[in-house]
Structures are given as structure tokens and as C-alpha cells.
Amino acid sequence: xxxxxxxxxxxxxxxxxxxxxxxxxxxxxxxxxxxxxxxxxxxxxxxxxxxxxxxxxxxxxxxxxxxxxxxxxxxxxxxxxxxxxxxxxxxxxxxxxxxxxxxxxxxxxxxxxxxxxxxxxxxxxxxxxxxxxxxxxxxxxxxxxxxxxxxxxxxxxxxxxxxxxxxxxx
Numbered sequence: 001x002x003x004x005x006x007x008x009x010x011x012x013x014x015x016x017x018x019x020x021x022x023x024x025x026x027x028x029x030x031x032x033x034x035x036x037x038x039x040x041x042x043x044x045x046x047x048x049x050x051x052x053x054x055x056x057x058x059x060x061x062x063x064x065x066x067x068x069x070x071x072x073x074x075x076x077x078x079x080x081x082x083x084x085x086x087x088x089x090x091x092x093x094x095x096x097x098x099x100x101x102x103x104x105x106x107x108x109x110x111x112x113x114x115x116x117x118x119x120x121x122x123x124x125x126x127x128x129x130x131x132x133x134x135x136x137x138x139x140x141x142x143x144x145x146x147x148x149x150x151x152x153x154x155x156x157x158x159x160x161x162x163x164x165x166x167x168x169x170x
Contacts, residue, residue: 003040003043003044003047004040007036007039007040007043008036010039011032011035011036011039014032014035015032018032055110063090063092064083064089064090064091064092065090065091065092065130065131066092066094066127066128066129066130066131067083067091067092067093067094067129067130067131067132067133068093068094068095068096068097068114068123068124068127068129068131068132068133069093069095069096069097069111069132069133069135070096070097070098070117070132070133070134070135070139070148071096071097071098071134071135071136071139072096072097072098072100072103072106072108072113073098073135073136075135075136075162076096076098076108076109076135076136077108077109078135078162078164079093079133079135079162080093080108080109080111081109091131091133093109093111093133094111094127094129095111095112095113095114095123095127096108096111096112096113096114097113097114097115097116097117097120097123097132098113098116099116099117100116101116104116114127117144117147117148120147120148120151120152121151121154121155124151124152124155124157125155129157130157130158131157131158131159131160132148132152132157132158132159132160133159133160133161133162134159134160134161134162135161135162136162137161137163140161
């Protein structure tokens with residue numbers, strides 16, 4: 001939205017200046033529209049290329065312990081970003097689990113939401129992961145904690161939970 005606003009504002013200022021200085025003599029009005037569209041596409045493609053390049057570099061990093069992240073919300077995004085950016089964390093997220101049917105099949109942080117707790121056993125077998133990271137304490141509050149623990153124990157998959165806390169510094 002900011003990109004479109006900036007391009008529209010810049011093109012408008014250019015148009016007004018051309019109108020005031022040259023009264024559009026010798027300038028085609030359709031060129032200004034084409035200029036605005038090409039400028040928007042060029043800037044958007046430039047910004048998108050940086051994101052795609054970073055995503056490709058992150059995917060090429062195949063080192064690390066393959067893990068699934070339970071919870072494709074904000075907490076899950078934090079886990080993925082931290083795993084990708086922090087070299088001390090040796091986990092490599094391969095996908096998400098989420099019980100929200102609207103999220104299933106979508107991409108979050110470039111990773112697929114593979115399903116929910118109902119299909120956990122199948123997903124664990126297919127993905128060949130070594131661990132499951134739970135991105136929010138509220139996920140286990142729905143009464144599925146024991147079922148999830150049993151499936152993970154059966155597949156020899158460890159479980160860890162993300163914990164964010166503020167600590168007093170002296």
C-alpha cells in the first residue's frame with residue numbers, strides 16, 4: 001500500500017509540474033500512466049527479489065535437526081525466524097501443524113501447514129522429523145496434550161515448547 005501511495009504521489013507531482021511548466025505540450029498523457037505502472041512494477045519486483053533471495057538461501061541451508069512447529073500463528077513465525085537467523089539454534093523447520101482448517105495447506109514463512117493434531121501420526125511418519133516445537137502454551141490447553149505426547153513417543157520424536165519471558169536485569 002505504501003508503495004502504491006508513493007508511486008501515485010510521485011507521478012501526481014510529476015504530472016502537475018509538467019502541466020505548470022510545459023502545459024503538456026509535446027508530452028503524451030498515456031506515457032504518464034505507463035510510467036506509473038512500470039515504476040510500481042519495477043519497485044515491487046526489486047523488493048520482492050530481496051525476499052525471494054533470502055528465502056532461497058534459507059531453504060538451501062539443509063543443516064540442522066528437522067523439526068515440525070505446532071502452531072502457524074505469530075509464535076510459529078517467531079520460531080521459524082529465530083531458527084533461520086540464529087546460528088546457535090540447530091533446528092531446521094520443515095513445516096507447520098495447526099488445528100485451524102483455514103490455515104491448512106497454506107504457506108507460512110515459506111513452510112507448508114501440513115495438517116492438525118488429527119493427522120499428527122501420519123505427518124510425523126512422512127516428514128521424518130526428530131522434534132516437535134510447540135509455539136504457544138495455549139495449544140496444549142485444548143486437551144490434546146496427552147495424545148500428542150503419546151504419538152510423539154511412539155515415533156521417537158521429542159517435544160519442546162517455545163517460552164518467551166521478560167527477565168529483570170540488575
